Amino acid sequence: MLAVWGSPGSGKTVTAVKLAARLAQQKRDVALLLCDMNTPMLPCICPPSDLEEEHSLGSILAATHVSESLVRHNCIMHKRFRHLTILGMRKGENEYTYPVYCAFDCEYHLVVWLFNR
Numbered sequence: 001m002l003a004v005w006g007s008p009g010s011g012k013t014v015t016a017v018k019l020a021a022r023l024a025q026q027k028r029d030v031a032l033l034l035c036d037m038n039t040p041m042l043p044c045i046c047p048p049s050d051l052e053e054e055h056s057l058g059s060i061l062a063a064t065h066v067s068e069s070l071v072r073h074n075c076i077m078h079k080r081f082r083h084l085t086i087l088g089m090r091k092g093e094n095e096y097t098y099p100v101y102c103a104f105d106c107e108y109h110l111v112v113w114l115f116n117r
Contacts, residue, residue, distance in 0.1 A: 001115055013041045024084035031075070031114045033057070034088030037095035042076075042088030052077040057087045062098035066109040087114075 002019070004012045013034065020032040034041050034057070048054055055074040063070055071087075078084040087110075089097075 001111075013045065017045050020084055021081060024078070024081035027083055029083050029085075031085045031087065033110075033114065034086065037089065040089035040091070040093055042086065043091035046078065046086065048091075050079055051086070052079060054090055056090045056093060056098075058089055058093055058098040060087070060110055061107065066113070068113060071110060071113050 002016075004016050006012050013036070016032060016034075020030045023030045034045075053076060055076055057074065059074050060066060060070055074087065076086045076088075078086060
């Protein structure tokens with residue numbers, strides 16, 4: 001697991017995406033979790049045509065309970081990188097799109113599930 005943080009515009013997302021793509025090219029299973037709730041980057045780095053389906057991280061964070069089936073349902077597979085799974089907010093979504101039900105508990109269970117994947 002690798003967490004990236006820093007100042008706005010410092011290249012956190014670019015670094016994480018490049019690293020995830022490189023690992024996926026090497027046929028390593030990668031889950032890329034894009035957590036910027038104010039300015040979702042998924043639409044910027046991956047056009048919808050590159051993705052198998054469009055689901056949202058917001059659906060997980062707004063759930064009353066996080067389950068493996070909920071996370072699996074909302075994981076987005078990349079068409080070119082078969083070993084890359086992405087979780088992020090869709091175009092037009094932000095932190096106010098979904099009601100907050102379980103905050104820390106949901107986030108914790110999501111990270112634990114991804115780590116044990």
